[in-house]
Amino acid sequence: MKELQFDSAVIGGGAAGMAAALELSARGLSCAVIEREDELGGILMQCIHNGFGLIEFNEELSGPEFAQRLEEKVRSAAITPFCGATVIEVEDNGEHKVISCVSGAWGVIRIKARAVVLAMGCRERNRGNIRIPGSRPAGVFTAGLAQRLVNIEGYIPGKDVVIIGSGDIGLIMARRMSWIGCKVHAVVEILPYPSGLTRNIVQCLKDFGIPLYLSHLTTNIYGQDRVEGVEVTPIENGALMFDRSFRIPCDTVLLSVGLVPENELSRSLGIDLSPMTNGPWVDSTLMTSVPGVFACGNVLHVHDLVDFVVEEARRAGSFAADWLAGRRKDKELRVKAGSNVRYVTPGRLDPARDNKLYLRTLIVKNDAVLEVRLNNKTVRSQKKSHVQPSEMISFNLGPSELAAARESPDSVLEVSIL
């Protein structure tokens, strides 16, 4: 069994993993990137539509193009990628973390590193998670699996499609399936508003005349061998209106019903997870509850833009480098989700420097206000023309706004959307 040693190791070679590794390498640290697919790029590789990179590169790229930009930098940096290698175990031996990964080419490799960045991404919620009753025929796919089958493998999952959930991948797939000659009959969303980005509603549904049923629940899937249709039921005041249920014939159901950070490895390391994000709880340096283990990207919380992922990952890499250089955190203040906020991350801030925060709201509202209170005193009140749960909100807080926290211990920062 091969044993290798690096200053740092990144688990996952998608956008987050590559960006974190680049930062570590730029700080002169040796870095291994472990990726289970045969190439770097992660889920970006199957996202052949454009819209990536507007913030990061100031231009509109496809997923593979975005990945390629990062990959070229990785290849020319002192980074060692291990592709086709799946991590099966991470142990914390105090001084070192030991990552065991398995690959056909090398067998089991044990990689020792003093700092580890988790960048494993997320997985799709499936039929079982949302408990759609009915039969169990062929033809039910998660939207991401269908995307892989169409865009990379070149197969047609089905001809007559109903998409359950209006998450971004589902919307993108509505357009993609239309382009390959399939009929997309409906997108069914349980909530009264879409779960995906507004631009995707316009570009993927409206432009193709695909009906979007808001406040509707898929209450049954029919079909003995292959899907034959779905039953859709309107929701009014929180109740299912079964007398108005209708049936949409189809041979394929795509599910776009949310993403879950993939934290099985984190859990096996004993890392504390947040029930709100399903990702690790992290401090102001994006370090998890296990010292020397950092997290970024969709394994930390589900982002809606890869540009944000890269931004966050770069900071994680930089913090990991600081930590390896012996820098330990100073006093931190606690961050709390206030009114109408589902979560805000990270859970701790350093009042002595600039901090970036990401949050998701629970409400849809025009002319909203982002209110930040430190120890019950408002330190920021910022107008937001429109907020909705599907669009992540990010903002920075610097030493001037957090000054009060430097004097009083146990300071609490509460972030609300009003």
Add this chain to the structure above:
Amino acid sequence: MKQGSDTFDVVIIGAGVSGANIARRLCSYELDVALVEKEADVSFGISKANSGIVHGGFHHGSKYLKARLEVLGASMFDRLKAELDFPFERCGIVVVALHEDEMRSVEQLYTQGVENGVIGIEMCSRERMLELEPKLSSDTVGGLYAPGGGIVEPYRFVFSLVENAQKNGLSLLTDYKVVQARRAGELWTVTAADGRAVQARYVVNAAGLFADEVSRIFGAEEYLVHARKGEYYLLDRQTKAKPDRVVFPVPTSVSKGMLIVPTVEGTVLIGPTATKVDDKEDCATTREELDTILKSARNMIPSISEGDVITSFAGIRSVIEEDFMIEASAKVPAFIHVAGIQSPGLTASPAIGEYVKDLLKKAGLRLVEKADFDPFVRKVPRAKDLSPFELDALIQKDPAYGELVCRCERVTEAEIVEAIRRGHTTLDGIKYFTRAQMGRCQGGFCTYKILKIIMRETGMKAGEITKRGGASTVLRGEL
């Protein structure tokens, strides 16, 4: 006793757990045996979706054949596991009483178990119950403990039985739906929907839900097999509510109730409901029934959470009356009914194999032991059970053990290839053999990889691969 390629001493109809046990038992004798199955793979009917329990032998009184075969069958599992390498564990069973008045039924179960000759069965106080199973509800007042009860993966059990029978000469014919039977001289001719035909001196009808139709086709006794649907939830292996033993409620007069099963593979199964259905292939789950399961399971273990659900499914039981119906036909010669095999059919199945062998002997079949009978199957190393050192050594021999296909259940390409080479070429067949697609992502990440491996290994085209045979094609073509 070779009589030509399509003439057999015994043809068994139905490759569920009964048919598979009968087939393996008969293959230990100098006999030509065929097993015919209407589905694309074995164990695709009743045997694939049930609680996977080796019962404790206390649920039924000894006046029932099913109770006698249950106790005998349960005792045979240890040896079968040693020979056939399928997941089985005697984790024990507890029956939980949540009210004082339920303790009377518990006493009855205890007495029944003792009368049935069950070893180690124990009446328990509240303290003993909570010591055995600390996650039980604080409402627990007492219960029963049967340490010999266990858990088994039913489809893997059937796969192993059939594989071993094939090793000992069994002919397996899948996609073989019996539509016609004729008797001429001493021989039955059994014809399938696609025109294939086999001849047999004896026929065993182990057709499960369709045993009544098969009986009619042979002109044998008229009876009706009723379908009873049971719905289940499967919980993630990370659930905090996983018990160490199978947890039963106190049964009612009609049902053993909904149980909580820590499966051999580490997940948790809750269910089943019991609903009479008209359509024997109605495996649809319903909102109402699924809600009932969660509620009932939480009565016993309150920490069971909806968030742990990874999938739901339904299985069908075949019911004639209260008991199994295993007997030679009085109407037509050389025809044995194995029908109405409801719970505890899986537990009883090894004993059913013995029992049917004896019935055939009584009906005149000559049994000569096969000198070279090999009771073992070739073991498949499973990556998830290996230490990193063992896995590394295996990869050096076969690099396909280094290609992880299913990350949730840690299944490698080598195991998928092995499944295909052993005849499991549908997505479900591969799932039951390897567990790939069975974990928390339910195939979201590995399905495309498995499809590609099937194409490579079998030469099938994308549009030909099915979920479980028939018209269940997964893809609609290529771009």
